[in-house]
Amino acid sequence: MISHIDVSTVLRRSVCDLYSNLVTRPTGAAVRIGIEHHLDEIGDKALAVLDFSHVGLLDFSCADEIVAKLLLQYVSLDLPRREVYFVFYGMSESHMDAIEAVLERHDLALVTQLEGGVVQLVGNVDGDQRRAWDTIGRLGIAHASDVADATGMPHELAARMLETLWQRRLVIRQESGYIAIRSGYAGRVPPAAMFNATAAGTPGRGMEVS
Amino acid sequence: MTTIINVPPSLDDQSFEQIFAQVALLPPEEKILLDARRTRWASPFGFTALLSLAQTRLERPGLTVPEAEDTASYWSKASFFTYADSLYDISGRVPRRSKSENSVLLEVTPINGTEDVHTVVDNIQHRAQAILHEKLNLEASVTMRFTMVLSEICQNVIEHAGYGGWVSVHAYKFQQRLGRWVVVIAVCDAGMGFRKSLEQSQGARASDVWDDGKALEETVIKGATRFRDPGRGQGLAGVRKFTGKWDGMMSVRSGTARIAIVPEWGQGVPLGEGLPFFPGAQVQITIPERIGLP
Numbered sequence: 001m002i003s004h005i006d007v008s009t010v011l012r013r014s015v016c017d018l019y020s021n022l023v024t025r026p027t028g029a030a031v032r033i034g035i036e037h038h039l040d041e042i043g044d045k046a047l048a049v050l051d052f053s054h055v056g057l058l059d060f061s062c063a064d065e066i067v068a069k070l071l072l073q074y075v076s077l078d079l080p081r082r083e084v085y086f087v088f089y090g091m092s093e094s095h096m097d098a099i100e101a102v103l104e105r106h107d108l109a110l111v112t113q114l115e116g117g118v119v120q121l122v123g124n125v126d127g128d129q130r131r132a133w134d135t136i137g138r139l140g141i142a143h144a145s146d147v148a149d150a151t152g153m154p155h156e157l158a159a160r161m162l163e164t165l166w167q168r169r170l171v172i173r174q175e176s177g178y179i180a181i182r183s184g185y186a187g188r189v190p191p192a193a194m195f196n197a198t199a200a201g202t203p204g205r206g207m208e209v210s
Numbered sequence: 211m212t213t214i215i216n217v218p219p220s221l222d223d224q225s226f227e228q229i230f231a232q233v234a235l236l237p238p239e240e241k242i243l244l245d246a247r248r249t250r251w252a253s254p255f256g257f258t259a260l261l262s263l264a265q266t267r268l269e270r271p272g273l274t275v276p277e278a279e280d281t282a283s284y285w286s287k288a289s290f291f292t293y294a295d296s297l298y299d300i301s302g303r304v305p306r307r308s309k310s311e312n313s314v315l316l317e318v319t320p321i322n323g324t325e326d327v328h329t330v331v332d333n334i335q336h337r338a339q340a341i342l343h344e345k346l347n348l349e350a351s352v353t354m355r356f357t358m359v360l361s362e363i364c365q366n367v368i369e370h371a372g373y374g375g376w377v378s379v380h381a382y383k384f385q386q387r388l389g390r391w392v393v394v395i396a397v398c399d400a401g402m403g404f405r406k407s408l409e410q411s412q413g414a415r416a417s418d419v420w421d422d423g424k425a426l427e428e429t430v431i432k433g434a435t436r437f438r439d440p441g442r443g444q445g446l447a448g449v450r451k452f453t454g455k456w457d458g459m460m461s462v463r464s465g466t467a468r469i470a471i472v473p474e475w476g477q478g479v480p481l482g483e484g485l486p487f488f489p490g491a492q493v494q495i496t497i498p499e500r501i502g503l504p
Contacts, residue, residue, distance in 0.1 A: 016328070020332075021328065021331050023327055023358075024328070024361070024368075027328070056335070056354075057335075057354055057357055059362055059365075059445075060358065060362055060445050060447075060448045061362065061365055064444060094358065097358070098358065101448060102444060
């Protein structure tokens with residue numbers, strides 16, 4: 001299931017109708033709790049598109065409370081809360097300043113998608129992980145052997161990288177293979193239509209989570 | 211008995227040391243009168259530190275208004291008297307507060323809770339964008355980062371002072387030292403200060419190297435906080451990074467020490483110790499007009 005969450009709406013509902021900026025830790029904590037409540041309702045396996053398009057300012061404290069503490073619950077290797085994948089959509093340059101700082105602090109990474117549709121991997125990711133992620137992004141869906149063939153990586157390394165990316169919730173793992181995370185917000189395919197369209201997904205566009 | 215404290219003609223973070231030195235010698239219950247009659251100019255640091263100073267006194271202090279009409283008028287426009295009125299016995303004519311000047315990006319504003327930070331951020335964005343772009347030659351996108359810095363410093367008061375504080379932001383031409391426009395953020399409080407804040411989690415340290423200077427190094431440079439949460443301490447790190455990127459100057463005074471990030475154009479030492487004691491924390495960020503690429 002895919003769920004679109006407009007973060008500015010969560011802010012106004014959780015904290016104050018008049019606020020448009022994500023500043024201060026208490027504000028960030030309230031917004032994160034609002035997002036968590038929403039995620040609790042969308043099932044055990046889901047893709048959440050967190051839309052920051054209408055957020056003015058995001059400071060370091062709020063980024064830590066919302067982004068880092070949210071991700072930490074879902075990428076824990078020991079006991080992740082559920083299988084939830086995130087796309088951070090509509091981030092501005094100044095949002096990214098704050099987010100990159102907190103990702104570095106917590107050794108995290110995430111997938112962002114700009115309003116134009118460009119998808120990026122941001123945060124602490126080593127070279128092999130990034131190569132594997134880029135390859136999955138190009139192929140849309142692939143197995144370790146496909147990534148190994150495309151990159152020249154040994155098969156075992158490609159398999160390990162894909163598994164790590166999945167554990168970090170940076171690619172989706174299905175029986176049909178590993179799948180690139182996209183929101184589908186590129187002005188081409190509405191996300192709901194895309195996620196209901198096919199089980200196999202369309203290379204470069206996104207994927208159903210079943 | 212009332213002790214007269216002379217306010218320097220030009221009141222900024224440097225000259226305020228003269229006031230700290232005079233006040234540090236006096237017990238908190240002693241009545242003081244700050245004589246600002248001959249003061250001609252005050253920076254945001256001057257305004258916010260004067261308000262913090264009043265909060266340290268057990269006996270309500272007095273304050274004489276600057277005699278120069280344009281000076282008193284500027285202090286009014288900066289909203290200084292709006293809050294000084296509740297902390298000082300004011301003598302002299304206080305001009306009515308008229309419309310704010312363009313150079314006052316943020317009037318003196320109290321910081322007591324989270325909602326105040328939201329107010330500060332909302333109030334400054336539009337005015338900051340115009341000044342940062344037109345006077346400081348900074349790109350429009352810098353406004354957001356500048357506001358982030360302001361937000362983090364204000365939150366520092368709420369989370370660490372245990373006491374309210376004050377913020378003010380002005381832009382002016384820094385003629386003497388730089389010959390360029392600058393924008394100056396000042397945030398002052400008279401709370402517990404960095405040393406006591408750290409001691410809350412780590413306990414008092416018996417070591418003879420544990421003092422206000424060491425506490426400032428731990429917090430401002432190394433990002434230590436009294437919280438166990440590993441995500442804490444990023445705010446001041448972000449402020450440092452922003453200040454460095456735009457060739458700015460940052461100074462943090464607490465207790466008897468001041469730590470500073472001093473650019474080539476700045477004055478001062480990276481760590482000043484043995485200063486006259488003043489409680490709480492006093493932060494100043496100065497971002498200069500850009501000449502050429504950063």
